[in-house]
Amino acid sequence: MAFLQDPPQLPHPYRSDRLLLAWLDRALPANRRAALDADLDALGDYAVMAWQRAGATTRRKPVLTQWDAWGQRVDRIELTPAWQEGAAMTTRHAVLAAGHGDSEHARLEEFARVYLYHLASEFYTCPLAMTDGAATAIKASGNRELIERALPHFLSRDPATFWLSGQWMTETAGGSDVGDTETRARQDAAGQWRLYGRKWFSSAVVGEAALALARPEGAGSGGAALALFYVETMDGARRRPELIVDRLKDKLGTQELPTAEIHLDGLPAWPLGELANGVRQVAPVLNVTRSWNAICAVASMARAIALARDFAEHRRAFGRPLIEQPLHAQTLADLQAQFEGAFALAFEVAHLLGRVEHGAAAPHEAALLRLLTPLAKLWTGKLAVAICSEALECFGGAGYIEDTGLPQLLRDAQVYAIWEGTTNVLSLDSLRALAGDGLGPLRTACTDWLDGGDDMHAASAIRQTLDAAARWLDRHAAARDTLEAGARGLAFTLAR
Ligand code: MFK
Numbered sequence: 001m002a003f004l005q006d007p008p009q010l011p012h013p014y015r016s017d018r019l020l021l022a023w024l025d026r027a028l029p030a031n032r033r034a035a036l037d038a039d040l041d042a043l044g045d046y047a048v049m050a051w052q053r054a055g056a057t058t059r060r061k062p063v064l065t066q067w068d069a070w071g072q073r074v075d076r077i078e079l080t081p082a083w084q085e086g087a088a089m090t091t092r093h094a095v096l097a098a099g100h101g102d103s104e105h106a107r108l109e110e111f112a113r114v115y116l117y118h119l120a121s122e123f124y125t126c127p128l129a130m131t132d133g134a135a136t137a138i139k140a141s142g143n144r145e146l147i148e149r150a151l152p153h154f155l156s157r158d159p160a161t162f163w164l165s166g167q168w169m170t171e172t173a174g175g176s177d178v179g180d181t182e183t184r185a186r187q188d189a190a191g192q193w194r195l196y197g198r199k200w201f202s203s204a205v206v207g208e209a210a211l212a213l214a215r216p217e218g219a220g221s222g223g224a225a226l227a228l229f230y231v232e233t234m235d236g237a238r239r240r241p242e243l244i245v246d247r248l249k250d251k252l253g254t255q256e257l258p259t260a261e262i263h264l265d266g267l268p269a270w271p272l273g274e275l276a277n278g279v280r281q282v283a284p285v286l287n288v289t290r291s292w293n294a295i296c297a298v299a300s301m302a303r304a305i306a307l308a309r310d311f312a313e314h315r316r317a318f319g320r321p322l323i324e325q326p327l328h329a330q331t332l333a334d335l336q337a338q339f340e341g342a343f344a345l346a347f348e349v350a351h352l353l354g355r356v357e358h359g360a361a362a363p364h365e366a367a368l369l370r371l372l373t374p375l376a377k378l379w380t381g382k383l384a385v386a387i388c389s390e391a392l393e394c395f396g397g398a399g400y401i402e403d404t405g406l407p408q409l410l411r412d413a414q415v416y417a418i419w420e421g422t423t424n425v426l427s428l429d430s431l432r433a434l435a436g437d438g439l440g441p442l443r444t445a446c447t448d449w450l451d452g453g454d455d456m457h458a459a460s461a462i463r464q465t466l467d468a469a470a471r472w473l474d475r476h477a478a479a480r481d482t483l484e485a486g487a488r489g490l491a492f493t494l495a496r
């Protein structure tokens with residue numbers, strides 16, 4: 001019998017993740033830490049089951065049926081198994097509800113769940129992130145009617161009443177520049193707002209609600225004239241006829257996620273707040289989903305490294321397991337080091353978000369969160385691609401073969417840098433965040449971190465980097481084009 005290589009085994013993503021365990025042990029009070037354990041353990045079990053199930057499943061894509069046999073428009077979308085289980089998993093383990101609990105630790109407890117659930121969920125976490133963002137923006141709007149209407153569904157612990165929300169921003173004319181939005185909002189004779197237009201990417205098309213940007217009739221051009229609306233997509237068990245699913249997109253990755261092109265033909269809508277400054281009103285959504293993106297990117301890195309390490313322990317070359325080949329071990333160690341930096345940045349954002357939302361933050365921490373959110377999103381988005389690519393190479397040719405399940409990691413990772421603001425857009429957003437006190441909050445945080453440690457060499461290198469960045473910002477303060485051209489370099493330096 002010829003030699004046969006065993007496939008890589010996924011170690012339990014919770015019990016074997018010393019980084020996550022150490023972070024939670026350090027950050028959480030003992031009683032909250034203990035209360036979290038059962039959900040994290042169960043989500044880890046689910047991840048192992050999903051990895052094994054994926055190896056035996058060939059069906060990857062949702063299927064859209066637009067018409068029934070008798071010519072009736074139905075726009076029915078058949079989902080993959082993980083998606084069918086999504087509402088039950090989310091509500092049973094309080095994935096969203098945890099983040100809106102009454103504690104500065106709520107976000108950390110939520111994001112630990114997200115980190116473990118993400119890959120098994122097959123990007124069901126994408127609409128979950130948008131639902132979390134919608135809940136956050138609706139709370140921030142202070143709109144009592146919408147708070148009472150939508151939040152009990154978005155944060156439900158019962159799958160029968162749980163709703164997903166989409167985020168309808170991108171149009172054919174502009175995804176980064178949403179100021180070019182063409183969708184119109186018009187009031188009917190009864191005073192009901194209705195939306196008319198085309199949304200070019202809708203990743204929560206099976207959701208029950210969405211937040212949508214639209215231009216109220218008579219408003220001017222540009223982003224400031226847009227309004228933010230809440231919509232519902234269902235009329236009882238049927239999709240509302242004013243929402244038409246044109247097609248599902250055929251994508252490089254995230255193939256289980258039903259990303260649709262849609263038309264709105266008079267869909268009823270309710271403004272969250274004033275009928276202008278919709279971009280400002282949608283900013284809480286962006287910042288929450290960008291935090292999710294960073295955590296999910298880190299989850300992809302963790303998965304790729306865990307599989308590559310397991311393989312290295314069992315695959316032999318030149319007389320010994322790969323893990324005993326010094327250069328292969330060094331390659332894995334380099335991946336691990338980069339991953340640990342990204343993990344710390346992403347979870348620091350989660351930690352800060354909870355502290356800021358619950359009034360537990362130090363004075364500089366709100367501004368720090370505002371800056372670290374785009375930095376974490378852009379840094380982890382790029383690093384996920386690099387790490388997944390290198391991890392695939394660790395499997396040799398097997399890493400390139402579709403039914404090992406490995407190429408999907410790389411294809412899926414490519415999305416983190418594109419959606420929710422590309423790397424360039426996030427670099428420009430970090431310039432926005434640096435307006436005012438500039439690097440002050442980061443400097444304060446670094447001083448706190450560095451004074452607590454004993455690595456004088458690292459402390460002085462970081463201070464020098466911040467000084468150089470501050471000089472660069474000062475020198476080009478009046479030259480907007482120069483600032484923008486250098487924004488990516490600056491953002492990468494600060495994130496690193
Ligand atoms: C599994 C992982 C989970 C992830 C799920 C992902 C699901 C994917 C779904 C999507 O991709 S949804 C679409 C996401 N689209 C974007 O992220 C849009 C990217 N483009 C930007 O972010 C642009 O920078 C932006 C649209 C915001 C620029 O618009 P404008 O109108 O040119 O912005 P402007 O005038 O600079 O800012 C308007 C206001 O918003 C300002 O406040 P004021 O009115 O008070 O002056 C800004 O300060 C504020 N603002 C903008 N970005 C902000 C923000 N405030 C706080 N945080 C931010 N990030």
Ligand code: FAD
Binds near residue numbers: 175177202254259418
């Ligand atoms: P463009 O804005 O045309 O950007 C093209 C390039 O130009 C990019 O590299 C960008 O970095 C660069 N660029 C743009 N402006 C600048 C600038 N000022 N300076 C420097 N460089 C710049 N959107 C939704 O609203 N809802 C969804 O549910 C949703 N789901 C998605 C799911 C998937 C799988 C994907 C891939 C996208 C999804 N999107 C969704 C859309 C996504 O948010 C946009 O594709 C993204 O914001 C980029 O917009 P765009 O495609 O119009 O690219």
